[in-house]
Amino acid sequence: MKLSSIYGLTFDQLVAWLAEKGYKKSRALQVWDWLYRKRVASFAEMTDVKEDCLATLSEHFTIHTLNEHTRQESADGTMKFLFKLSDGNLIETVLMRHKFGLSVCVTTQVGCNIGCSFCASGLLAKSRDLSAAEIVEQIMKVQFHLDAMGKAERVSHIVVMGIGEPFDNFVNMVDFIRVVKDQKGLDIAARHITVSTSGLAPKIKEFADSDLKVNLAISLHAPTNELRTRIMKINKAIPIETLMEAIEYYLEKTNRRITLEYILLKDVNDGREHALQLAELIQHIRQLANVNLIPYNPVDEHSQYQRSERESVRAFYDTLKKQGISCSVRLEHGTDIDAACGQLRSKQIKQSTGDNVVAG
Ligand code: SAH
Ligand code: SF4
Helix, strand or coil, X not given: CCCEEHHHCCHHHHHHHHHHCCCCHHXXXXXXXHHHCCCCCCHHHCCCCCHHHHHHHHHHEXXXXXXXXXXXXXXXXXXXXXXXXXXXXXXXXXXXXECCEEEEECCCEECCCCCCCCCCHHHCCCCEECCHHHHHHHHHHHHHHHHHHCCCCCEEEEEECCCCCHHHHHHHHHHHHHHHHCCCCCCCCHHHXXXXXXXXXXXXXXXHHCCCCCEEEEECCCCCHHHHHHHCCHHHHCCHHHHHHHHHHHHHHHCCCEEEEEEEECCCXXXXXXXXXXXXXXXXXXXXXEEEEEECCCCHHHCCCCECCHXXXXXHHHHHHXXXXXXXXXXXXXXXXXXXXXXXXXXXXXXXXXXCCCCC
């Protein structure tokens, strides 16, 4: 029988599990410290945890289940890791270097069922959800790599923008967030974590009701139902009105700023009229919304789309600004190591607001 990884347990779950076996909370604190602060790779290294407790743990759990398959480094320091899961599936994780710190883009599913017409991930139907442990372990593997380089660097930011729809794997995604933001462990600040969704409205509301306090980004990409349905078929089931209602609920409930992602596709959604329609759509929430304009990464199988011209990006940006909409253009990372995946190379999202850079 394959053992599951202990990284999948939140601290409270570990406390409860150990309590069931007759161990006190202090044991959980020790184990947690070894896992996330001292970052050992085996239970045997947890030298101050009693032997019987370690034996019980290793009977039921393992620590690592992912194997590094390949790693590519770009000239700008971006690193793309390809990990092999225990069932043989491959997933990608990307580390990006920014002025504000190191961010990691994690994958949440093997493939994606949402099937957006511009996205490489959508080409592969989802074969399964990742477990919470497999999502946490992506961060840990990258952190182990940084530790091994001996420069005392820490993953400081996380973007849940890799392959998959995180809100279609809600419970595991939430457990993952609880683990990485736990102050007793990795302690990655909630305000440094961003989850992106294609717009599963009921889950946006559930997310708003949670106590997670992490950032939310919505893949909007078009200002009208006609256009959005054309490029994102999910819009048929969840039209813009329903999505906007969920966004309004989220803003009211959390009072947190939200990011609206907008990929600029040449001659599809990048005209002045689209910018004006977008400005009108979000005018009433503009105090709490930031539009992130994303340069399109061409995907071979979706040759109907091209990246917008530099001038169109500038004009779109200027039009939004004139309408009082706060916006930024996403900087790209690791363009020289992008292989098959159409979306993992530009996963920087502006974590700081008011930082409006136009990059081409
Ligand atoms: N499924 C979630 C999160 C993963 S996709 C979502 O759709 O939001 C993360 C972001 O990458 C989304 O905004 C998505 O629209 C964008 N993206 C997908 N394919 C892309 C491409 N080829 N070029 C640029 N961005 C892309
Ligand atoms: Fe899935 Fe997001 Fe890609 Fe759409 S953009 S297919 S939701 S990963």
